[in-house]
Amino acid sequence: MGPIDVIFESLFGDANDPWRPLPLSTFFTEGWLEPWDYPTSGSGGAPRQGWINAFDGVFYRLWFLDFTYYNDWHRNGSQYLGDYTIFTPISRRFQLRFDVPFIVSNRGGASNTYHGNSGDFVVTPRFMLSESKDFTQVLACGIRTPTGRTENGNGQTALIPQYEFWYGGLPNGWVVRGGTGMSIPTNNAGGGRTVYNYDFAVGKYWTPHDATPIGDLVTYVSILGYSTVDNRGSEYSFLSLTPGYRCHLGNNWYLLGGVEIPVTGPRTQGFAWAPTNWLMKVY
Numbered sequence: 001m002g003p004i005d006v007i008f009e010s011l012f013g014d015a016n017d018p019w020r021p022l023p024l025s026t027f028f029t030e031g032w033l034e035p036w037d038y039p040t041s042g043s044g045g046a047p048r049q050g051w052i053n054a055f056d057g058v059f060y061r062l063w064f065l066d067f068t069y070y071n072d073w074h075r076n077g078s079q080y081l082g083d084y085t086i087f088t089p090i091s092r093r094f095q096l097r098f099d100v101p102f103i104v105s106n107r108g109g110a111s112n113t114y115h116g117n118s119g120d121f122v123v124t125p126r127f128m129l130s131e132s133k134d135f136t137q138v139l140a141c142g143i144r145t146p147t148g149r150t151e152n153g154n155g156q157t158a159l160i161p162q163y164e165f166w167y168g169g170l171p172n173g174w175v176v177r178g179g180t181g182m183s184i185p186t187n188n189a190g191g192g193r194t195v196y197n198y199d200f201a202v203g204k205y206w207t208p209h210d211a212t213p214i215g216d217l218v219t220y221v222s223i224l225g226y227s228t229v230d231n232r233g234s235e236y237s238f239l240s241l242t243p244g245y246r247c248h249l250g251n252n253w254y255l256l257g258g259v260e261i262p263v264t265g266p267r268t269q270g271f272a273w274a275p276t277n278w279l280m281k282v283y
Helices: 003-012
Strands: 064-071 081-088 094-108 113-116 122-131 134-145 158-167 174-185 195-205 217-227 237-250 254-262 275-283
Touching: 003 081, 081 113, 217 254
Parallel strands: none
Antiparallel strands: 064 081, 064 275, 081 094, 094 113, 094 122, 122 134, 134 158, 158 174, 174 195, 195 217, 217 237, 237 254, 254 275
16 A cells, blocks of 8 residues: 555554554564555453543544543642643554643632643654554654643643553453653743653453443553652652543543542642543543
């Protein structure tokens, strides 16, 4: 297939061709001119799906709307975040993720009043390093653009390289996933700091896909942490737990929910608790 045909089939095709592994050894020679297909489930029966506050480690073709409320944001009221995200596969080896925060509202600025603005737009090229039935590795590099306002902690330009993995070879629908990376600002707007981050999540699938309206029901806990690694301010670290769920409502619509609970970290840089809800469509 030619490049245009591969892109069109990846974005709009039925994606039901027979799946086969992609090894790391053929990263530069295989998969770039092959259309993306829905991958098979792991040998333990778990599908390759995304969870809130968990690194992905797999490729998707979907979009979702996200709304998050942060209680006691930086000890200065609340923050509200609305975001639209879409994953667009280009081939079996490459896809693009777009994050569009259409509303961010919190106190800030000289007046310390609530400001509602759009946030920083992020585009993330993602590369499939390897994919087997039970183990998948992805290298991603987000590019944050300064489309937001500094009153909301936005207006930053940053590079966000990440390594992500997914493992579904455990029995009875258990899955582990995670990864590590950095956020490297290239300007000083919005209090940007160079940050090392890491994530690990474990969950279990309880129902089959067609058990509408609670198909693919999974409950999980994600551990998310980060630490500053530059000298543009005092050092601090942050660690949180996010218990959450995901279920299939029918016709490729999904509902996800979770509550992020900080465990460590200065409250002046964090929040008390943060419920998140996603409405997702696989296309």
